[in-house]
Amino acid sequence: MANQYLTMKELKEALPEIPENSLKRYLQEHAEYINFKKEHNRYKIQASEIEKLKLIRKLYSDGLKKEEVTTKLEEAGFPVTITVEDEEESSSTSLMNVNHELTDMKKLVSFLVQQNEQSRLQQNKIREQNKQLIHEVQELKQTIDDLRMAHEQGNEQESEKVTSLYEKLMATQKSVEEVAIAVEAEKSKSIWQKLFGK
Structure with a gap:
């Protein structure tokens, strides 16, 4: 039948x-x-x-x-x-x-959505790190300005602190630049490049 x-x-x-x-x-x-x-x-x-x-x-x-x-x-x-x-x-x-083909297509779409979400979360994390670094740089600059004013008033010991803080500021600035380069490199990669490594 x-x-x-x-x-x-x-x-x-x-x-x-x-x-x-x-x-x-x-x-x-x-x-x-x-x-x-x-x-x-x-x-x-x-x-x-x-x-x-x-x-x-x-x-x-x-x-x-x-x-x-x-x-x-x-x-x-x-x-x-x-x-x-x-x-x-x-x-x-x-x-x-064609059920298998449809299932495979659904899996691929789901995978792409997950990849896109992971990429977005990664970018948000980097953005937060940038904000934190910028905040630290601003605090260091303020401290240096305060110390410079003290130095101008003739305190030799403060001069060494200024030099030390300046070096820290330069190191922090370098970190900010490295993170910015990494963010730009990540942005320039398309989702397909991330998927297939090309």
């Missing part, structure tokens, strides 16, 4: 509650979820698809739109099939299951 194909007339007898026009519309609008053949403008539907057609009918009766019905079919785990005409015999068809 599962591999048996029904004509539209036989299908209509099996599903008397669904008008023929509605059945044809379901076949056209959800072809990727229903196993059928079309030969010379005549539909031949696999008998195992009766329950699926009942479900589609119920979803439409519940007020769902075409896209929402498609989503429900996908969520129910029905395999997506593509009908490909055989080059040698146009009447025979072969079905390919």
